[in-house]
Amino acid sequence: MPRGGSGLPDLPPLLPAMISIGALAALAGSQFGGFDAIAAAALAVAVSALLPALALVRRGWAIRTSGRVSARVARGACRCPGLLGVGVVSTGGTVAALPWVPADLRPMLAAGGLVVAAGAFIVGLLQIPGAAFTLAGRLRHGFDGLIVGMCLALVGWLLIPGFGAEYPLGYLAASLAAAGAAVAATVVLGPVRRRIAVVPCAGGAVLAIAGLALLVVTLGKSGPSWLTLAAAGLAVGGPPLIWFGARLVAPASEPVPMGRVAPAFGGYPVLAIPVAAATLAIAHHLLTSAELDRAAMFLGALVGGLLALREFPNAADLRRYAHRLAAQETRLRALLAGANDVTMVLDNDFVVRWQSPAAERLFGLHREDLVGHRFLDLLHPDDRAIAADELRAVVGRTPAARPSLLVARLRDGLGCWRDTESTVSDLRANPVVGALVLQVRDVSQRVVLERTLQRLTCCDQLTGLSNRRELLRAISSRRGAGRRSGTLLVVDLTGFCAINDVVGRAAGDSLLLAAAQRLRSLVGAEDLASRLGERQFAVVTASGPIEAYALGCRLLAELSRAYPLPAGRPVRLVVSVGLTALEETASAEEVVRRGDLAVRRAAESGATRIDWYDESLEELLVRRLDVERHLPGAAGRGELDLLYQPVVELGSGRPVGVEALLRWRHPVLGTVLPAELLPAAERLRVAGEISEWALHTACRQVAAWRRRGHDLWLAMNVSARQLASSEFVPEVAAALSVHQSPPERLTIEVSEVELADQVSSVAGQLSRLRALGVRTGLDDVGTCDTDLARLRRLPIDVVKLCPPGAIAGDGAALEVAAAVVEVARRLGAVVVAEGLETDDERRLAHDAGCEFGQGFVVAAFSPAEHLEAFLERHRPAPR
Template sequence: MVSNPRMFWLVLVTAMAAFSAAASAGPELSFGAVAAGVTAGSLVHAGSLIRLALRIHHGRRSFGPCRGAGFLGMGALFTGLGVAATGVAALTPSIAAPGLVAAVTTLVAAPTFLLGLLLLPGTAPTVSARLRRLLDGAGIGVTLCYSVWVLASGPAASALAGPLPLTVAVTCCVAVSVAVVTGLRAVRHRPAAIACAGGAALSIVGLGVFTVLLSALRSPDHPFGPTADWVAAGLVAAGLALIAGPFLIVTGARRADDVPTSPHAADSSGTLAGYPLLVGPALLAIAVSVLHLLTGGRFDRAALGLGFAAVVAVALREALAARDIRSYARVLATREAHFKTLVAGSTDVTVVLDADLVVRWQSPAAARQFSLSDQDVLGRPLTDLLHPADAAPATEALHAVLAGRQHVLVQARLRDGFGRWRDTESTVSDQRAAPEVAGVVVHVRDVGDRAQLQRSLDEATWTDDQTGLANRRKFLASVTEAHRTATADAGSVLVVELDRFESVADLHGPTVANAVLVEAARRLRTGVGRDDLPARLASAGFAVLTDAPLVHAFALATRLATAFAEPFHLPGHTVHLTADVGVADLLGATDAEDALRHADIARRRARQLSRGRDGGRVECYDKSFEAALVRRTDLEQQLPGVVGRGELDLVYQPVVDLVTRRPVGAEALLRWRHPRLGAVPPQEFLPVAEELGLAEELGEWALHQACRQLSRWRGDGRDLWMSVNASARQLAAPGWLATVATAIDTHCVPAESLIVEVAEAALPDDAGAIEQLAGLRALGVRTAIDHFGTGPTALAHLRRLPVDVLKIDQVLFSEPAGQRAPATPIVDVVVGLARRLGIDVVACGLETESHVDVVRAAGCQLGQGFLLSRPDHAEHVEAFLERHRARLF
């Protein structure tokens, strides 16, 4: 296709070669060759433009976007057909005058090109804009023609003396001017519009040159002569212009589409953009006229006609511009009246500042809303009207707007006309780039009612409804502020938790529980200092923020714990509670939540240490507490399901005859080996199992494993007994006896070979425990008290307990550090009493030979300890048993 750049250059080079070859043969043959090349190029490009118009119409289903390309294609078609007809007329003089045919072609093609150019998408979107483009081009073209006509004389003027050549010349000037103005003033797709305008201008100029040259060819009396060399050169130049023009039109038309944009209103309507273009040509025409008069020249009819046409075009454009200005003025007046109405009726105060933040204008609402007159405000910096505490942040925000931020919200107190401070909220925007404003616009709103409502809401939402103390939100906000302003030796946080408060509602009802909380809040409020902040965090959780250092805060916590330990005397009820208190240094935390967490960790540590005590406990935060808490939390998370995961194991420690050093029995000891936590000692995880209610499950597993191992050993001919530890909770469980009986029957072990051990400190002193021990004895299972001597059991109490074995602790036979008094008398008493009661005694914790000597001297025959054998797995204990064949005592 010729619209391809490579094909265009190929056609152009071929045409130039043909034109040059034909030029040497004479003007007529040169014109024939040029006409043939121009006809072919114009028709091909006309076909491209028409196909483009049809494709646009098919895609858009509308005639609007395709009209420009269609009329441009028609212009190229008229050009090709007209040039072809002109060539035929030039070669056959008897048919028609070629100059007349060329003139008609120009007068038809030029308006068609202009119509297509004006209808291209984005060049002139409205009818009024197209009319302005035509008037601008007509004024420029006619004025330039007038100036040239007046300045020219002699042969040039004679060449255009006829009405037809003059008409063609004026038409070409006007058309080229309109094309240039339309391309340069395009609203959208300006490069495409310029390409189309340039192509149309080249085509029109080429047609005009053809008309003039053909007139010269057929005028023997022409002053330049019909065989002048310039005629051939002109024909070649006109042909090249007519070949290049359609190509530029096709290129530009393909780049333009109908995608909507947002041009300026003046550009889109063409009201003001084109008006200054007439100034230059009008001044030139005036200057030429004055010069012509001064040199004694006279104006002929053509000059007068051209001048009149130029005056009419300028007058029409002036009238249209005046109408546009009046219309635009009416629009501005309407907008100004609308703006004044909105500003006058608005409750917001609008203030315009200059670059120095000085008030340049304020809306009338300032007097109505804040009683501020213009003399009170204008010429003063805005920050002078603000509260001193709010002036610096407001200035920073205003400078941020000046630095480039689009919108800023400023909250500040403004002094009104009566000297009162009013809560305001202002939005600031930079409008210095807008010529109508040229300043910083501040919209000020009175938010006093909203601020008061917000303060009331904050007061309501920051207070605990039940106790009247500050709630958690208020407490955290206060801790945050105190942490920010705390000194190096002041500031502490206390967390208080009432123990066993949940049982109050269960036993006495929610009314009594609420009364306890109210009384607890009163005691807390009374116990703290005047500057301290008491708060309620949770159901029975309280907190105190004090500016006292850690030592004084500990004393305050002790007083609070004592106050909460006092009985709560309520109508018809008396409630006894205790409180654990945790204390944390304020500066030892990173933020408010961290400080509260430290105090709560100390409180949880105090609760762990206070179990089994009558009163509460106070603890200060230490990093080791947090590590221990994390460790305990891990145990609580990992302990459930430990039996199913197979992480439990049993190790066995032999019990030997102290005389023969031969094993007579073994104690099964529970162990937990976790893949991540490692080996967890029983004294660490068994209390956690008690709290989680897993003690019975772990005890049952250990009982069955011990009985299974005992069955194996006895099956191998080893006559041993096995002792298994049981907790107080297991002993009190209703199904414990059935569990023991099942284990004995399942693993086929003699009942008397099983001993159930209960630690002395965990031994319940009630009838139920005695009944359970008696039940074990009824099954044939022996019972034992472990670690005797570390608990509160009196020797006389042994008479009531159905116990078969007494395992005495090391504290009864080891000599106290720094003392030389022997422990033998104590062991003598215990062993002697046990012997009289028929109870066997086992000395536990034997670590040295001196320990063995002491207990043997007291008459104790059995022993257990690291000196004799360490706890180990079954296979290692079996090796120990092989070395010491057991026999019953």
């Protein structure tokens, strides 16, 4: 058999019960077999009590030495089975000793054993874990049992006259049995958690006490043998039940000290019945008899004394409970006062009935500022309606619903509005609270931080306008389903980057800020102004096309005005505006892209302009991307070509020179003209490579024609940016040297339209070219307002005059052409009329003083081999 830490055998749970059943069977058999009832009872009770007694002692020792619980809990838990074991030993020993003492001493022995067993059982039951956690609680249960027992004893003494005086031991046994039963009932009805374990212990103790009490009465009154066996049967059934219950009551962990939280007042309803019965018995005795005897008065006094003694542990528990409540209240107030939330209690009318001390510390609100006032009156007027709806919704929901969140502005003690966030809990179903509870938090700093983050993420830091993210959000929110719901205007400031490079970043930022302020002053309150890039702004307006176009015109006029700079003279910017409609079919990114295409087309003209987006821009964009994708390496692939147009004397028609025009012949894109080719080359920074190829090709061709006897000069057009490059003049010199071409046979021309304010830099480069012997020319004279003074400042050898249509049909234009011819002659420059398409234009150009001319009336642009045929036809006859 396994052994525990005590060295005693581990008793199987059913073995005591089986032995007791056998003992009961033996008792029943002894009644019919003629055995001595006392001997049979002694043997049966001793056998049934032996093993449970040993097991209970082992159980108490095992709990004491297990180490699974604290020493305090172990001491309390091991006393329970130990004392119950003492009661079992006393019961079994008393009955087993009866056959060995004389018959006249047996009642005394049974009474003594009853006193010991009843005391051990009563104290052991009070030691059951969970029955009572304090000494005061155990005393209270003990007093309850004794009071019930003494009340029953008093009732029996008064209602059964003569029994107590005739046989005191029997009366004492009955009183002890009543007290033991009362204590057992008190323990069973107490606040124990494992009642299934307590009931067997209490029932076994009651059976053992009742068996001994009945045995005392039977032995003293010389009752029949079956009554002795019945008493023994009760005593036999007690130990197995006690052992079964004791196996379940031992705790595995620290108990919850419920008795220390509040005293148990359940004893008063239990005591009311026996005390009332004793009172009625005394009243009946006084009505039917003249006086009370000493025993009745002693029992009555004993009941009164026990009731008085019971108040001492109650008073101790009440004092302890009061101190604990006061400490808990102090702790709760300290926690509430130091909390970062303000607790408010509202009634059904939303009137504040209580507020935590933190309200004064956090919000500066005193008790008189809150208590008695409606909570809604403390909120901002704009937030009251929403807060009222939220509170009504909380009241209308079930009490078990989750707490709601209420966001509103609350007036503090200084009259300022605080952003708050309140958790609303419906505790009306709680009998202790019975109201709405608000946990109010000050979230002003968080709201300020959120607004700051919103400003940082949605606004441009320099201008204060919205950024691209906010612009996309506004476009998405303003687009209607399947309808136009506004217009996007994109504004581009050309020349801003140059200002940054010249006068510095600080001056550029001040100029950009001034432009943003002008932009903001023109847009409406419902419009959104934003900054798209370093030099681009955008405006989202709900206006239609006509109103949006008018707004764009106002923006052009206002933003084009001069801007004062901190140092230096005022500057003007070239402003371009692109417009596109907001449509549901296009995403926000697509709308911005369309606006950017429109403003790019407006900016390409080089002047202040406003333009709308249309689908042709998409084709132009695709074409432009294709050109930029295929252009790099075109010279190396042999895709570039030069076409030539002859320049002739208008009087004789003799060829004197040619003009070279660049062409790009791509197998997919077709023929790309210089107007499309050269800007793309500038953007891709391959203009130098193309220019070098063109120079070498032209010089090679001029040298070849000279070898064939054609002494011609060749003119080439270059852009002002290309001419201003420091590498251009060395490239020209290298090409002339490589191909042994005379410098005077090469003419470098620049368009008058591109000069603008670059006259100084261009004049210097033209002077360097003339120093090489290369002739210089000014092209497209007459396409814009011609400045005759500019002709005097530029070192030029050739002036190309156009358009011929103006010469042919406008008298003022003829006067301008005559003036240009006159100035050119005085400067020693040759005048060439270009673009001649009819004989009349050729004649008028000759009459205006132009010596040379070119155009379709003479010959179109053609490859070199075709031009050679023209030169052969117009070769002068040999002299």
